[in-house]
Amino acid sequence: MAGLAVEVERAGSTAVVRLDGDLDKLSSPLLRERLTELIGDGCDIVVIDAGELGFCDSSGLWVLLEAQRALGRQGGSLRLAHVHGVLRRVLDVTGLSAAFPPDVDPGTASG
Known part of the structure; x- marks a missing residue:
C-alpha cells in the first residue's frame, strides 16, 4: 500500500486539504490529526481535494464523516473536490x- 501525503493550504477560516496516495487504516490517523488541528484552530470550511487519492477504505471514510460532523456542530462544513474512483464508488454505494455538499472546485471553496 502507498502512503498518504496531506498538504494543507489555509486562507482565513477555509482550508484546502490535498490528499495524495491511499487513505486507509494505516494513514487515516494522519488525516484525522490534521483535520482535528484545523477544526480546533477555527476553520469552518474544509475542502478535501481527492484528485490524487488512489484508494479510500472505511476507516478513511469514517475520518471524513467525523470531521463533517465536528464542523457541522460549529456551523461549518466539509466539502469534497475531485472525487473519483474508489472514493466516488464508496460514497455512492x-x-x-x-x-x-456536491463536488466543488477547491479554488472557489469559500463560496
Missing part, C-alpha cells in the same frame, strides 16, 4: 454522497 453507501449512500453517503448526501452527507457532503
Whole structure:
C-alpha cells in the first residue's frame, strides 16, 4: 500500500486539504490529526481535494464523516473536490454522497 501525503493550504477560516496516495487504516490517523488541528484552530470550511487519492477504505471514510460532523456542530462544513474512483464508488454505494455538499472546485471553496 502507498502512503498518504496531506498538504494543507489555509486562507482565513477555509482550508484546502490535498490528499495524495491511499487513505486507509494505516494513514487515516494522519488525516484525522490534521483535520482535528484545523477544526480546533477555527476553520469552518474544509475542502478535501481527492484528485490524487488512489484508494479510500472505511476507516478513511469514517475520518471524513467525523470531521463533517465536528464542523457541522460549529456551523461549518466539509466539502469534497475531485472525487473519483474508489472514493466516488464508496460514497455512492453507501449512500453517503448526501452527507457532503456536491463536488466543488477547491479554488472557489469559500463560496
